[in-house]
Amino acid sequence: MSLLKRSCLVGLALAILFPGGWTSAAQEASRNDGFLLGALFRTRDLIDRAAADLQKIDREIQENDRVIKKAEEIIVLAGQRNNKQAESVARDALLKAREARKKNEDTKARLELVRKRAAASYGALKNRLAASQGGGANSPIKGMVSAYSGRVQVSKKNGEHFELRDDDPGLLEPGDTILTYGSSSAEIQTLDGRGAVQLGEYSELRLQEDTPEKQVLELVRGKIYSAVEKMDDFANMLQEKTKQFGSDFQTVANVSEKEYEAVIKSLRARAQKKFEVRTPSAVTSVRGTRFSVELKNGETTEIAVFEGSVEAGDLKGEKRVLVEEGFKVIMTKDGISGPQKITEIEKWWEK
Numbered sequence: 001m002s003l004l005k006r007s008c009l010v011g012l013a014l015a016i017l018f019p020g021g022w023t024s025a026a027q028e029a030s031r032n033d034g035f036l037l038g039a040l041f042r043t044r045d046l047i048d049r050a051a052a053d054l055q056k057i058d059r060e061i062q063e064n065d066r067v068i069k070k071a072e073e074i075i076v077l078a079g080q081r082n083n084k085q086a087e088s089v090a091r092d093a094l095l096k097a098r099e100a101r102k103k104n105e106d107t108k109a110r111l112e113l114v115r116k117r118a119a120a121s122y123g124a125l126k127n128r129l130a131a132s133q134g135g136g137a138n139s140p141i142k143g144m145v146s147a148y149s150g151r152v153q154v155s156k157k158n159g160e161h162f163e164l165r166d167d168d169p170g171l172l173e174p175g176d177t178i179l180t181y182g183s184s185s186a187e188i189q190t191l192d193g194r195g196a197v198q199l200g201e202y203s204e205l206r207l208q209e210d211t212p213e214k215q216v217l218e219l220v221r222g223k224i225y226s227a228v229e230k231m232d233d234f235a236n237m238l239q240e241k242t243k244q245f246g247s248d249f250q251t252v253a254n255v256s257e258k259e260y261e262a263v264i265k266s267l268r269a270r271a272q273k274k275f276e277v278r279t280p281s282a283v284t285s286v287r288g289t290r291f292s293v294e295l296k297n298g299e300t301t302e303i304a305v306f307e308g309s310v311e312a313g314d315l316k317g318e319k320r321v322l323v324e325e326g327f328k329v330i331m332t333k334d335g336i337s338g339p340q341k342i343t344e345i346e347k348w349w350e351k
Contacts (some may be wrong), residue, residue, distance in 0.1 A: 039144050040125045042189055046118035050111050059107045064101035068094060081209060114147055115165050124169030142210045143190050145170030150184025150201070176205040178222070187351075191215050191275050195228040198349040208335075214274040223294035224277065225349035230288025230308065231272055270331065278315070282331040285311040289325075292299050292349075303329035304342055310338065 005031050026183030033240055071094035078087035121144060128141070145152070145164060152164045157175030164170060164186075172178070178199060186199045190207075199205050203222020210216070217224075233334040275286040284293055294344050295301055307324045312329050315318035319336055323329050327339040 033127060034069070035141055036145070039189055039193070040122065041139070042144075042146060042193065043118045043122040043125060047115055047122060050115035050118065054068065054108060054111050054115070057104050057111065061101060061104050063109070064104060067097040071097060083340055105313050106227065106280075110149070110228050111248075113166055117147065117168070120167045121169040121171070124171060127170075128140050140210070142171035142174050142215065143176070143188050145172065145178065145209050146187050146189050146196070148180075148186040150186070151181040152157060152184055152186045153179040153181075155179065172207055174210045177204060179204045180222070190217065191228065193274070194231075194271060195226060195275060198225040200348055208278070212273065214276065216276045216278060217281045219293055219295050221298065223292065224294045224350070225290075226277070226286070227290045228275055228286050228288055233288065279331075281315070281333050282336075283313050283315060285313070291323075299333055301331040302328060303331070304345075306345070308341075 002172055042225045071090045075087055075094065078084075078090060085272055120142045127209060145154075145168075148164055148170075154164060154170075154172070155161050155177040157173065172188070176190065180199055180201050180203050182201055184201050188197045188199065188205070189195075190197055197205070197217065200223040203224065204220035205222075205224060206218040206220055208216040208218045275282040277286065279293065279295045280300065281295075281299050282293075282303065284291070284303055287309055289310055290306045291308075292304045292306070292309050293301065299303035303310065303323060305325050307325060309322055309323055311320055312323050312331060315338065321336050323339055323340065326342055328342050329339055330337040
């Protein structure tokens with residue numbers, strides 16, 4: 001089951017987590033255009049996947065230790081028998097096993113950080129939804145840093161600056177800016193659970209306009225990679241899960257059919273929310289796709305599409321180009337190039 005499909009089960013999870021408080025939680029989610037619903041389940045998914053991956057890594061480390069021990073025994077035995085060839089083979093196996101163990105230890109440390117950060121975000125989101133039962137006003141949450149590496153800074157709209165820590169929930173409001181330093185990256189959840197954005201090193205991204213109809217991100221500098229679920233697929237999935245779990249929602253949450261239908265109607269409407277990425281020279285209107293945007297020298301924008309399609313245009317809206325899968329366009333203040341075939345891909349977001 002995909003992450004986006006799982007996110008639609010979050011309503012049931014909320015009913016269980018906040019018994020008697022579904023209506024308040026739903027109202028809080030509505031004020032935040034539904035982002036909290038997907039974000040809560042997203043963090044739960046990150047925690048579960050990190051735990052599963054950690055178990056797998058622990059098994060691999062145990063296997064590394066077994067090979068290391070066996071290789072060391074062969075080296076000693078080969079030395080006693082003056083078998084140079086066997087000793088050479090064993091030493092080569094020992095070196096490779098130690099390298100593999102070091103790599104697995106690094107991966108384990110990274111996964112433990114992912115789990116720790118996800119747990120902090122999960123707690124903050126849960127507390128936020130619980131606090132809504134008291135009727136308190138909260139600032140709208142429109143994004144969340146779900147994972148990061150290296151040094152990442154958040155600048156708030158009110159001028160406050162801080163660097164993310166391992167226990168920071170990473171909740172983002174409209175107007176917030178995320179900045180990465182060298183050898184650093186950040187993954188940001190957006191678009192009510194439909195989209196994820198990977199921010200590369202030395203990059204800066206700002207959460208701009210956000211309405212029930214559209215979310216806009218501004219790439220101030222650097223590069224991003226983004227994956228967005230197609231609107232129709234997202235809407236169809238919502239409809240499917242509504243039929244599958246409708247009775248459970250109403251029974252567990254103890255809400256009327258009218259209240260339940262109002263929440264589902266709101267969720268379906270948000271499935272049509274549009275998504276744009278802007279730079280000083282371009283506007284990228286996203287449908288359902290995987291794409292990258294890179295701002296070079298502060299004015300040249302390169303947009304590459306790896307799945308689906310995007311519509312690229314200038315800031316004035318005078319010229320627009322449909323960029324299909326496998327193609328890219330380059331945009332400057334003077335105009336837009338025609339679509340060019342992608343011949344080489346540097347998948348920096350996978351490193």
